[in-house]
Amino acid sequence: MTYENMTRRRVLCYGDSNTYGYDPVRDGRYGDDERYPMVLQNLLGDGWSVVEEGLPGRTAVFDDAITEGMNGLALITPILMSHAPLDTVTIMLGTNDSKNRFDCSSYLISLGIVRLVKKALHTECWRDNANPDVLVIVPPSITPEYDKLKFREEMGPGCHERCAGIAAQLKPMLEGMAHVRFLDANTLPGAGCSDVDGMHMTLEAHKVLAKALQKELTGSTL
Numbered sequence: 001m002t003y004e005n006m007t008r009r010r011v012l013c014y015g016d017s018n019t020y021g022y023d024p025v026r027d028g029r030y031g032d033d034e035r036y037p038m039v040l041q042n043l044l045g046d047g048w049s050v051v052e053e054g055l056p057g058r059t060a061v062f063d064d065a066i067t068e069g070m071n072g073l074a075l076i077t078p079i080l081m082s083h084a085p086l087d088t089v090t091i092m093l094g095t096n097d098s099k100n101r102f103d104c105s106s107y108l109i110s111l112g113i114v115r116l117v118k119k120a121l122h123t124e125c126w127r128d129n130a131n132p133d134v135l136v137i138v139p140p141s142i143t144p145e146y147d148k149l150k151f152r153e154e155m156g157p158g159c160h161e162r163c164a165g166i167a168a169q170l171k172p173m174l175e176g177m178a179h180v181r182f183l184d185a186n187t188l189p190g191a192g193c194s195d196v197d198g199m200h201m202t203l204e205a206h207k208v209l210a211k212a213l214q215k216e217l218t219g220s221t222l
Contacts, residue, residue: 010127011044011217012051012083013037014076014120015092017200018139019054024150024196034203039210044217051083060093061112062102070096073116077123085127088217089120092137092185094170095199098163100156106165113166114173117180131179135216138167138184140191140205146198155199181216188212 013019013036021035022028032038041050057070064070072093080086093116097109104112113136121132141163146152167184174180185191191208194200201209 008047008049009087010049010051010083010085011040011088011090012053012080012086013040013090013092014072014079015054015090015137015139016058016096017054017056018095019052019092020056021052021054021206022056022200023203024194024200030203030206034206036201036206036210036213039207040213043210043214048217053079053083057096058093059096059102059112060109060116062097062104064096066101073112073119076116076119080120080123080125084125086125087127087130088133088135089125090135090137090213091116091120092139094166095139095142095159095163098142098155098159100158104162106162107169109162110166110169110173113170117174117177121179133179133181135181135183135213136170136174137209137213138170138182138186139163140185140193140201141166143193143198145195146193149197151197151199160198183212183216185209185212 021030023030037050037052057067058072059070061073094109097104117134120134126132142160144160171182174182188208191205194202
């Protein structure tokens with residue numbers, strides 16, 4: 001299938017509540033001009049189209065017995081195909097895979113993300129059968145303080161240790177994979193989690209991440 005009349009470059013942001021834009025302060029959702037995919041859209045301008053695909057609770061690969069439909073691996077193919085043609089897909093998952101009930105190490109969480117990436121690479125969503133472009137983002141790690149805050153019961157113990165270990169495990173797994181890029185949000189100054197719950201990005205973090213993504217997508221030196 002060709003898409004000659006669709007010239008804007010299309011980016012789909014696939015993620016969980018941080019991509020959805022959950023606001024822990026208001027227990028709601030950040031506004032259209034605050035969530036990182038929409039901030040990214042504004043930074044990129046009219047030649048680009050950024051698609052938000054964030055679902056609170058989404059995992060990379062796990063079915064959740066508490067809430068159905070959370071398995072990112074099970075849903076990624078129809079989601080990507082429904083938004084074709086795509087030029088880039090960003091994937092920022094792993095936080096929910098760290099929940100205690102999944103009993104999963106940083107290493108196994110990273111293996112799940114790699115499996116998800118491979119599925120995205122081979123989905124028939126890419127513009128005019130061009131090379132795929134997947135940008136994997138390690139989300140800001142849950143802080144140790146989360147264990148005293150509002151989501152402690154839902155997440156369970158040990159989440160911050162598992163999150164903190166993802167980047168070191170995941171990066172070497174992705175090295176050498178064609179058409180895959182890597183960004184660790186934990187290396188971006190200001191891209192941290194809220195003091196309210198210790199796991200969701202602050203308003204400032206959404207801006208910081210959007211600017212980093214703009215640089216990745218355009219080669220900008222901003």
